[in-house]
Amino acid sequence: MTTISPADFMAAAPAPLGGNTPWAARYAAELRRVATEHAARAPRSLQLHLGPSELGSPCDRQVAGKMAGLPVTNHVSDPWPSIVGTAVHAWLAEAFTADNVRKGMARWLAEVRVTPHPNHPGTADLYDAVEQSVDDHKVLGETSMQKVRSAEGPPRKYVAQLGLYGLGYLRLGLPVKRIVLIAWPRTKSSLDQLYVWERLFDGELVELLAEVWTDTARRQEQAKALHAGHIQLRDIPATPTSDECFFCPFYRPESSRESSVTGCPGSVNPQ
Ligand code: SF4
Incomplete structure (x- = not known):
């Protein structure tokens, strides 16, 4: 035993x-x-x-x-980061929608249902009609923020998500020049720590979506x-990756030692 x-x-x-x-x-x-x-x-x-x-x-x-x-x-994972993220998303949707009224211009589309594939619809955070960009809010703690700021850039999962929203907007008939990840600081007390990562919606991104x-x-x-x-x-x-395992619903480190414990040992014991 x-x-x-x-x-x-x-x-x-x-x-x-x-x-x-x-x-x-x-x-x-x-x-x-x-x-x-x-x-x-x-x-x-x-x-x-x-x-x-x-x-x-x-x-x-x-x-x-x-x-x-x-x-x-x-x-082991705590729901608080995701609760904060959900609340901030709702606030930002109101802020960008209200900016259209303040500026008298329909620039931002917030929380729009898009369909990159008939079986995989989703709700995209933001479209900027001036920059022709598809933007996604991420409300990040310090470790994730550092990864996005690094030369490596955001994890593949985020890039794929943005690419799929971009495809959804193209299918709505709107132009998409670039995808933009807006990293809002979850654990800082100032918006000075806001960081933006972007890339063009190009052939390389289309190849990534084919892989997905x-x-x-x-x-x-x-x-x-x-x-x-x-x-x-x-x-x-x-x-297993450090980005994914801790927040994965099936992460269960004890399952590497006990066959009766369901779940995945994740990054503790890669298989
Ligand atoms: S390796 Fe296991 S814990 Fe890590 S992401 Fe995959 S299923 Fe989840």
Whole structure:
């Protein structure tokens, strides 16, 4: 039998919450429960047609698991960054839409439904009719911000997502010259830390999108086999990366030691 060390046990336990009295600390836990449960609500059925934000992941195992609607096994990631991101997106949509009124010009299109592929529609954050650019807001912590600022640029998943939105806008009949990632600082107190990454919507990007469709077709077959119970999650090839694993719904470091624990060991033990 595999034993769990006290350090592992403590690492898996939720962090105690602060309050000026024991009642306040207990109340904090109840408030966190409401936020966490609301953030975790997700479909549990076969959903082969994921949106553009999911399709560019490098990991077959993650995407096929999501398509198969497998239950979340990640107990380490916290929903707060995503809650903040959702709230900031809603605020920014209002801000850019209101700018059209302030300037008397229909420059910005916020939160528009686009269809880069009939089976994979999604909602694009922003289109700039003046620059003919497709823009995506990312609300990033310091580590992710540094990666976007680095020579390597944003992860493939973000570039693919923007490319797919760009394709969606082209299919709406609007010109798309470039894709733009707007990195808003989640953990800083000033907009001085805003950073913009851009690239042209060119042939190289179209090639990347062709790769995404090939990956998607393969992953759909894997998801069908998973959903039917013909294979298990660990039978699907994994591509662990520091960008993906910690936030992956199936990340479960203990599964590298215990066969009874479902999930994927991810970057702890690449397979
Ligand atoms: S934990 Fe990492 S390797 Fe495992 S499925 Fe998720 S992204 Fe892939």
